[in-house]
Amino acid sequence: MSNLTDNEKKKSIAIAVLTVSDTRDKDTDKSGGTIIQMAEDAGHHIEDYRICTDESVEIARNVEEWLGNSSIEAIIITGGSGIGFRDVTIETVTPYFTKTIDGFGELFRFLSYTEDVGSKALLSRATAGSIDEHVLFALPGSSKAVKLAMEKLILPELHHIVHELTKHRK
Structure with a gap:
């Protein structure tokens, strides 16, 4: 049972979306487009959307800029989370974490495993x-x-997470 009020449940969350890819642009970015479409369909709004290369300095620059924007409540990054040499998203963003949400990665890998990915789910570092x-x-970068x-x-x-992170303001 959620502790959120009806107004909190209806609140549109401001989201920044970052696609990490050496090959995508806004016309070919299916994963970023999926995030945007699904978030907007759920009543949220996209505050910013960018694509950057698989470079730690580029990822960090975008994340730091968004963290300095008080209107952005959620950042969703797609890509660069695998085990390949160029995949540096996880190493770049985790040092910023105040707290990890371990259950997200655990549940994501479980769902991936059970939804046709099978044992390849162990490669996910989401x-x-x-x-x-x-x-x-x-x-991951997969749509x-x-x-x-x-x-x-x-x-x-998302509403519950944002509520938990901001309820001390009340």
């Missing part, structure tokens, strides 16, 4: 954490994985 009053999700994370985990809990 993670989430709070950074002061912001929440950050780091997802199927993004859809799964948004549908089953992020969208159902």
Whole structure:
């Protein structure tokens, strides 16, 4: 049972979306587009959307800029979370975490395993954490994985997470 009021449940969350890719642009970014469409369909709004290369300095620059924007409540990153040499998203964002949300990665891998990915799910390093009053999700670059994370985990809990991170203001 949620402790959120009806107004809190209806509140549109301000989201920043970052696609980490050396090959995508806004016309070919299916995963970023999926995040945007699903978030907007759920009544949230996209405060900013960017694409950057698989470079720690570029990822960090975007995250730091968004963390300095008090209107942004959630950051969702897609791409760069695998085990390949160029995959540096996880190493870049986790040092910013005030608190990790371990259950997100655990549940994401479980759902991935049971939804046709099978044992390949163990390669996922998807993670989430709070950074002061912001929440950050780091997802794989696959649009199927993004859809799964948004549908089953992020969208159902986003209001509650933001509420928990900001309720001390009241």
